[in-house]
Amino acid sequence: MAAELKALFRPRSMPEAIELLEAHGDRARPLAGGTALMVGRSPRVEVLVDLGLLGLDRLEVGAEPEPGARIGAMATASSLARWLKGAGRGAGLTELLGEAAESIGSRILQNHVTVGGNCVMVYAWSDLPVALWCLDARFVAEGKAGSRTIGADRFFAEHPSHVLGSGEILTWILVPRPPRGAGGAYLKVTRNATDHGLASAAAQVVLGPDGSVLTARLALGAVRGLPQTLPTAAAALCGQRAPGPEQLAAIGRAAAEEAKVTADFRAGAEYRRDLVRTIVEDALERALARAARARQGGAA
Amino acid sequence: MRIALTINSELRELEVAPGETLLDALRGAGYTGVKRGCEAGTCGSCVVLLDGTPSFSCLLFAAACEGRKVTTIEALGAPNRPHVIMSAFAEEAGVQCGYCVPGMVLTTHALLEQNASPSEEEVRGALDGHLCRCTGYVKQVRAILKAAERLAEERAAGKESSR
Known part of the structure; x- marks a missing residue:
């Protein structure tokens, strides 16, 4: 990349960042954690606009009317995981998101990867998009025309880099606070501790007072080019009481x-399908056990 | 472009190309304890501490590190005045070809700052971004546990003498 790159800007304000991206059009990319840009070098990228000085690495507990987690797009996976175990407990999320953050590559890589970058530059094996789609997160983007909020179904319907307009920057990810009785889990199967996944699954369920499943959401990663949700399988669980x-x-x-x-060189399609069967079952079992505890004890 | 950053507690100004990695900038400036390996954030030989956090210098744009604090292996010690972690690596034979060691020592340093007496599992976890083709990790894990013990003893002795 060293040879092709002509400039790296470090704007100190959002309007300046948007202006720079607009001015350089297709030749420019926003720089977040940089892992995708460094490894997947593209000769077409000549200008980088570093988002590191815009204060987008904040992590906040959202107040009414939008309780939950407000995650700055520049927060790293490791800072997210740490926050969720500390001050972020107030956001009331299940274990799902922290487990996804901690399953990214190695711990050192988690110091680089940003939540926003992982979502916008989603690869087949990316972890946070699977978790955030399962959690029905919303994505706030800012551009010349102002700010807009994009639902997860729309954001991940195609590659998010195409959903965002040129000069538009993902700024915040909003994860709604789940209702009482929620439980979640993220599971991934890899060949070794730090390789990309062969399959990953996110499951979130909400149990009613009588132990029946009120809502269930399932999302998968690593089994095809982009993550996906499984609305039909999830719906089949709803209404069941203490499923065994x-x-x-x-x-x-x-x-x-x-x-x-x-299929790819890591695994064939039939093997992956079998993995999906197994990890969805395991993720749900874990999510349900956690939901049952949350229903009884209060804390998720 | 010219950037200013703190390297090993010293304010430095470096001339870097816009696309230059921190790895290249550091090695160019003489910090050759930073090793070039996979250049894809997989092997850990290029690890430095960025504001105290273990980071792959091959994945960082030098220009984006302006104003940050970088720590390389040179800051920790040298052959004639080795850091406790370095001595432990040598004594426990956690060093063979040595290529992965500067990064591992820095990651160990960051780990022990956060967690003075890690379990073996925590040590293995902290090392998951480092590949070593020589030792099979057993001796390095042993070295890190030994270093943690020794640093704890030093701290206890320091407390004793300051009384």
């Missing part, structure tokens, strides 16, 4: 059937 191993095995089979799966 047999019921969860059935949801796992439904997930394997619903999932869009592709």
Whole structure:
């Protein structure tokens, strides 16, 4: 990249950053953690606009009317995971998001990868998009025309870099506070501790007072080019009261059937489909156990 | 472009190209304890501390590090005045070809700042961004646990003498 890159700007205000991106058009990219830009070098990128001085690395507990987590797009995966275990507990999220953040590559890589960068530059194996889609997060983007909020279904419907307009910058990710009785889990299967995933699954469930499943959401990563949700398999769980191993095995089979799966050098499609069956079942089991504890004890 | 940053507690000004990595900038400025490995954030030989946090210098744009504090292995010690962690690596034979060691020692330093008496599992976890093709990690893990013990003893002795 050293040879191709002509300039690296470090704007100190959002209008300045937007202006720079607009001025350089297709030749410019916003710089967040830099891992995608460094490794996937593109000769077309001549100008980088560093977002590091815009105060976008903040992590906040959102107040009413939008309780939950307000995650600055420049917060790193490691700072997110740390915050969720400390001050961020007030956001009331389940373990799902922190588990996804801590499953990215190695711990040192987690010091680089930003939440916003992981979402906008989503790869097949990216972890946070799977978790954030499962949590129905919303994505705030700022551009010349002002600010807009994009739902996860829209944000991940195609590659998010195409959803954002040129000169538009992802600034915040809003994760809604789950209702009482929620439980979540993120699971990933890899060949070794730091390789990209062969398959990953995020599950979030909410249990009612009688132990029946009020809502369930499932999302998958690493089994095809982009993450996906599994609305049909998740819906099949809703209304069930204290689902046991047999019921969860059935949801796992439904997930394997619903999932869009592709083969690559890491794994064949049939193997991946079988992984989906297994990890959806396991993630749900974990999420349900946590939801049951949250329902009884209060804290998620 | 010219950037100012603090390297090993010393304010430095460096001339860097816009696309230059921190790895190249540091090695160019004489900090050759920073090793070039995979250049993809996988092997850990290029690890430095950025504001105290272990970071792959191959994944950082030098120009984006303006104003930051960088710590390389040179700050920790030298052959004639080794840091406790370095001595422990040598004594426990955690060094063979030595290429991965500067990064590992820096990561260890950051770990022990956060967690003075890590368990073996925590040590192995902290090292997950470092590849070593020689030792199989066993001796390095042993070295790190030994260093932690020794640093704890030094701290205890220091407290004793300051009384």
